[in-house]
Amino acid sequence: MLVNRNSGKALEVSGGATYEGARITQRTRDDRVSQQWQFVDSGGGNYRIKSKHSAKVLSFPSTADRAGLVQSADADRAGQQFRLAGSAGGDVRLLNRASGKAVDVLNSSTADGARVVQLPDADGANQRWQLVRIGDDTTPPTPPANPRTSNLTCTGVTLSWSASSDDVAVAFYDVYHDGQLITSVPGTALSADLTVVPGATWGLYVNARDAAGNVSQASSTVPVTVPQCQADTEPPTTPAGVTAATSGTTVTVRWTAATDNVGVTGYEVLRDGTVAGSAGGAATTSFTDSGLAANTRYQYQVRARDAQGNRSAPSPAVAVTTGSSCATALCSVTRVTTETDLPWGLTTLPDGQVLYSRRDTFEIVRLDPATGTKTVAGRMPDVSGTDGEGGVLGLAVATDFASDPWLYVMHTSSTDNRVVRVRYTGGVLTGTPQVLLTGIPRNKYHNGGRLRFGPDGKLYISTGDGQNGDWAQDLTSLAGKVLRINRDGSIPSDNPFGTPVWSYGHRNPQGLAFDSQGRLWEQEFGNSIMDETNLIVRGGNYGWPRCEGTSGSCGEPGFVAPKHTYPVAEGSCSGIAVVRTGLYIACERGTRLYRAEISGDSLTDVQQYLNGTYGRLRTVEPSADGGLWLTTSNYGDKDSIPDNSNESILKVELGR
Template identity: 50%
Template sequence: MRKKRFTRIRGLVLIGCAAVLAVAGTVSTGSGTAVAAQATAANPAVRVDQGSLTNQATPAADALLSLNKPATASSSGGCCAAPNVDDGVSTTRWASGAGVDPQWIYIDLGAMAHVSRVRLQWDTSCATAYEVDVSADHTTWTKIYSTTAGKGGVEDLTSLDGNGRYVRMYGTKRCRSDSSHGYSLQELGVYGTVGSDTTPPTPPGTPTLVSDTPNSVTIGWSASTDNVGVSGYDIYHDGQLCAQVNGSTLTGTCGSLNPNVSYGFYVNARDAAGNVSQPSGTLNVTTPPSSDTTPPTVPGTVHSTAVTSTSVTLGWTASTDNVAVAGYRVYNVVNGTRTKVGTADANATTTQVDGLTPSTAYHFQVTAYDGNGNESAGSTPILDVSTSASSSCTPSQGVCTVTQVGTDDDVVWGLVTLPDGTILFNERDAHDIVHLNPKTGAKKTIGTVPNVQSTDGEGGLTGLEINPVSFSSDHWLYIMHTSPTDNRIVRIKYDPASDTLQTSTEQILLTGIARNKFHNGGRLRFSPDGKYLYAGTGDAQNGANAQNTSSLNGKVLRINPDGTIPTDNPFHNAVWSYGHRNVQGLAFDSQGRLWEQEFGNSVMDETNLIVKGGNYGWPSCEGTSGTCGTAGFIAPKHTYPVANGSCSGITIIRDFLYVACERGTRLYREQISGSSLTNVQTFFDGTYGRLRTVEPAPDGGMWMATSNGGDKDSTPHNSTNQIFHVTVA
């Protein structure tokens, strides 16, 4: 019998063809507490918990919206975390840090709401002066209540009138003013009605160029429309938010750009309820060069400092420039022809060139370049160095022999190794799955995944995974892709006998993951025991999604192999962790712990160790920037400047984490030591260009795929990519 599919659409749970309305502000399945809280509001004789705010009678018009919603605080004492403030139990509490004013805590209701009542139940450390604020974006706050005569106990504030998704208590003076006490709230209950606006604005018109300089671009666009009203526009280049304007402004400027660089600009519209449109078309602009035509000076005294069988470490004296050196390029010169084999950052005077052939002579030359693209002459004399004879790959080397095993002209995204040692990989823009024999380089397209639609950005055919325990018998391929309406997870059988994808067997496992031009996530990973399938999702270019545990976006998801929800998931849906921007890497270590890699916006990327129900801070926190010290946010284990990162796939081999970076054009190798990442090394810096995917190879090595050309435009077959086998220590 065909299994029913469950799809959540905001307040609805669709079961087959039936629809059951989930009451706003409560957990709709699997939460007896939430159901009991609703019953209590209607019938004060129902008792849920001694001291719980939910055992109070509430007016019929005032639905409790805050129960078990995400809470964020300015600080937190060791006993008393922010989530205690709305758990419905007065024997737990949130306590701020001691001796400091002001302090605050806010609750994310998950959707815009009209707030009519706020009930504060204070512990002894109450607030004499405080205010209650609402916000649509937890950045701009509107005060709906204030007092300088707070007395603690239960303060039930009725007849309030405010609209927002976030509700904050902002304390400015404590009842106990000595330095050993802070603010202490047992419960913060928010009542009201959730707004009914779930309709996003229409996409804005494709931008046109208004003006440009070497470091900025101003664009204009035609207005979006909305059933209520457009409140603002977000301007992006290549998935990176670069400007915001209000809903009545139809031009915007993105700054901090580089001269003579091509950017893709587009616009999203948003409304006051937090709905975000699908994107406009893309305007490609190449910034004009600056007036600087002076190249840097030639790097001096190029020399080798270390040589192995597959690498040479070079050093040089720094170049100078009339403006600034932007970086260095390393070439191998053979018969007058230069081939780039590495790069280095602007402040570096050394780099390691990897992927070399043992017992081979190389002829190295280093140049410097500036922000306008002016490049110096090559260093002289050319440095002649021979690699040593081949030997075992030692721990000090880390990464050794690199062998090309295949090429492809599309974006190579998900990649798995079959039991016979051959490879299947996804072509993101062509929507095909390809079978590659790494021993011969022979490859065959085994089928096209149905119902895939690209996004003129990063959406399309992304994740690919097999169950490590059951694939040999069930032959299911687990696939994540963008459809015309959402991102989703499906499974389709692979027939080894005919070497084809059996599209008629497709089963849809999970839908309702919002899509956008960028920030679609896409990585899939099975737990080592094969019991659970994990998926990384993006925030669909709406940061508020990441903190909303009812949304599947900006999350690490966890489902059973048949698509059902595990009973121990923390929010009774597919969400396992939240507060992520754009998850693109997942991997398990030898202890069965899940590590995750995600893109930052403009400051830093991050590697996280994922825990059940964990909040990783986006959009308030990016890496360690922003309000990352906020109580309840889990700090990353390692961060990377975006210019050196934009890292996508990760894999773990013998408890070393390998991180493939696109914009950073490098591979990081990091030792997992306890719950820390240590001994961070950099390989292939600029050697192969953008790196997207790394996966374990059956011989203890690693597969590595590049992502060069066409990886931001959704055009099929316009890339130039390589797939390598890498020997690792």
Template identity: 60%
Template sequence: MRITRSRPRPISGLILVACAAVLAVTGTVTATVTASAAAPSHPAVSAEYGAESGAAAVAQAAAAHPADQADQPARSAQAAPAADTLLSLNKPATASSAGGCCSAANVDDGVSTTRWASASGADPQWIYLDLGATAHVSRVRLQWDTSCATAYEIDTSADHSSWTKIYSTTAGKGGVEDLTALDGNGRYVRMYGTKRCRGDAGHGYSLQELAVYGTLGTDTTPPTPPGTPTLVSDTPNSVTIGWTASTDDVGVAGYDIYHDGQLCAQVNGSTLTATCASLSPNVAYGFYVNARDAAGNVSQPSGTLHVTTPPSGDTTPPTVPGAVHSTAMTSSSVTLAWTASTDNVAVAGYRVYNVADGARTQVGTADANATGTQVDGLTPSTAYHFQVTAYDGNGNESAGSTPPVDVTTSAPSSCAPAQGVCTVTQVGTDDDVVWGLVTLPDGTILFNERDAHDIVHLNPKTGAKKSVGTVPNVQSTDGEGGLTGLEINPVSFGSDHWLYIMHTSPTDNRIVRIKYDPATDTLQTGTEQILLTGIERNKFHNGGRLRFSPDGKYLYAGTGDAQNGANAQNTSSLNGKVLRINPDGTIPPDNPFHNAVWSYGHRNVQGLAFDSEGRLWEQEFGNNIMDETNLIVKGGNYGWPSCEGTSGTCGTAGFIAPKHTYPVAEGSCSGITIVRDFLYVACERGTRLYREQISGSSLTNVQQFFVGTYGRLRTVEPAPDGGIWLATTNGGDKDSTPHNSNNQIFHVTVA
């Protein structure tokens, strides 16, 4: 094919002004539709993507870079098709690396004076954009800084894992490269550079703008659930499963494999087996599969395959912890220290026991790298005899330290500020998953049984309890859905008696309210009002926490992403969000996106609490790196799925950083509450309660309590005397089976 080059002809000023005006309006409308609400508007957008499009852009580029037109035929001088729409403005960007000056987010902010810069001296380097939905890509416009690419390709992908090349060149010259007449499909679009224009070690790749044009797909039908997995093989540290294929009206693009709500593998749509690695020996896991199509629709889950990994060949226990001794003591706690154990593979952790009358009762744990711990929840003026053991990843446990450390706790006293947490009193038990919990004006408690779908009335002074009723239309998910959030309006409950409830239904997650009759101690199900529907459901990641603002004007709700990370960044979706509605379910007019969404970019929100300044704090689960505590602001973007805690592209402009993070092994935290501007965080996998002082907009003086004492902790709420209620979540909290748990509810006196 022969390309004839000619010098651009002058354009009539009147025609140029008219065309520029039309294109500028088009660019402005596109920016309004596609821009992230958290990002500022940029007046330069219409000039950048309007007046410079088509022939005008090539003419300007030729003036700046005369040799630039000698590239491949895809870089045509004709205008882009009228149907092309700018899809990429302010969409999440992820890069192989980024210099401190030049984050990935700069590449599609519509401003040519900002840029993304990769690490220097290394090939290949790449950057991709998440368009939020599958698109047909017909045009890509690159505006390079001086450090351009000689060789690069443009790729599309449905899952940012498997990529399809839709353009490549080895003759890149930089400047503006406007690639038209492209033909690709995918949600993700990548520039993959393999050779730099400036090959010395001091330079990398530098893109001022990466603009993607095309049309978004309209497929809204998710695939069918895949078949229940079967076991292919297992080892002490991995499990391989297989399943029967899902079907889709367009086609299955890929499968996401989970264990217990944690993503552990992804494969393409033609692969029906996968391996989840990095598991522990002799541990029970629940594996299931979700299918997704090219448009980003995610299926409901497959059934669950329960697998206990085989033990490893390691039969050697760690050495006994040495020199165990006490270093501090109060009326309700003892601090122990020891010298570290050793193991032929690795020490996985420590257990602390109280030895009395020939029995050994576990009262605490410590992490693998610890050489001490504080044992909490002890009884004042009581003798204890502590032993410490070490265990490894295969479950081998050392003998107990000898001799036992004998300590008698001190007499009861006031709860000093330095002590933090003091007396613990069990006020109730339950055999279901205790989720939402509220205190009534008379000091008694109502709580939700997640799997039985009942609301229970508990008198904490006597331990007496009764079910006040079953919430209608609740359906569990064989995971963590069911009857979750429970809240009362702090201002109006005394007169209106509404219970605000969040639960999973057969079709979605929703928020309802039902009246409670104190006279008959019953739930008046006939009064039910449905306040908000359409929050997607899945086996896990259903969120569920409710919290009223202190003035009673607004109800906030935490939702999960329904195991589809795209939901979190889509402000039209109610998933992966903190929501805000009026008590009657209407939308407040000052909500940032004119729907129920208040903040976005969350993975799975299960904790909400207000501080003394009326600020909202939020707790959410990470996947396998870290959990996070956030200070929520109106319209804020908290980064998921590009950012998990402080990992990933968390430095990207527009993503709000967490105030505190927790390794998942020491976290997996659910409920939070605030008492006297101390934040209390209840953690499940971490089996501990964090206490953190709110100081300005920071969290300081972080302490840990009850580490391993009571097992998994889910719910923490303020008690009327200035203490807190604390509920465990042990046994049956991932299978939706009613009445197969063993849980306790405590009253805890705090400083």
């Protein structure tokens, strides 16, 4: 189907006619056969669009502006051929080969029966069409092969690849770096010229997509390190006017901005001669150091850095002594243990012991919080990595675990993402896992993966869009959703759509947490603009891919707005946890822990902690004693290679 982005209505043969020259209009979507279309490859990146009802194709009888779209017998002439041009949110524009003009709903009408014409391409919402898969083509293209780079400069690079194959035809190639969509090119193109950021280190890859919306698995990743645009060996000036003030066991350091011949990009704050954290951006002139020991003297210095890694001399040291008690939300942080693989999911058992997953080794580990002793409880079978973010992901246990010891696990297999449960007795995993839910689309990135039991006893599951934004809006797909199932995998009778789907329109949610009122909060990765924290409601549509945070077509009726957003440079947040009235949010690219006060159905007093102190933060979970568990994700988090990490599992003591 072809659904207009402005009106939400489907392209159809008016009145279900089968005769030559019948008008094409828009009508409320009801999936009737006169609204169904097949794409036939005409070569050169062009397609004929054939009605499944009449077997005739879309056609413009002339090249004039406002010429009406009709159906006619398939002669494969230029007026019957259309190129699919990419638009925002995965939509397409249909550009006629003969005229070069776009298929347009005249005057942006939202009425049934509105005329569909051609007009110059303006990429307006009334010229954008969503490809909705119906019918026979459910086979995705093969992954693009042999990705490679050339022509690398400080501002650009060319990524090339070998063609994918498809049972119909490849319509687009989608180019990503590290899970973030950069651009889409026509299916006839085998390369893309990309704009890059000087000094960045990216992992580039490409997916193939057909006209029915099926998306391939990703190509392998090509690493690229972008050079700086000019040689710069001159360090910034040393920050001046450094002061430090205490509030209980928290210290706030302030300074006057440094200068640089090119530009200051951030600051490093040293505590007793060792880097304690970082402050990004030339305009940032303060840093809060939390979780310190009481009644202890510390010395602080600040140094500036530029884009090429030149660092100033440290400022003169200033000394402060912390107070006798914690006066802030975060009181202390203790490194309980380290890990050579990525600790992804984590859950606390009734006896206080902790279980966590090692994502790339597929193991479940038991951790004794008192001693830091780790024991492998077992290895999950039938798990597969994705050369990205797949593997053993979320863990959860129900409140009656002591009497019914099931461990619930979400993991990636060779074909899908799935949820299973396995017995945990005597400190080890026993028996064969029971498969509860399968068919959740997987890809290199965007697998979601968090599990959380609700106060209603149901299991909630966050799933990514599998790098196919259309799936997030497709209620027949389990991708880009929050799912809800019974403990045995059956569908609760009060689910809104009669399926596991509880909410939809999500990109890559990796955080779920319930508050004291039984409400579900969700944390979601944005693409390139903003992340979002959502309050999930039954049957809610959260807008992706038409809406990212508050950017895009977020004003469409029915979309649920986020409760808070974060620029991706300060976010890329994964796990969340609720302790009392505080919502804690662990961020990777932002390398910080946010705390927000839950006030009614809003988030207020958003504070930042541990900014750069431990690097990228992945998972945050409540601990048995009212604190938090926190895991890092600094190394090897964008591949599926076992034991190539150097991570920490941290215990956080909270104050107010």
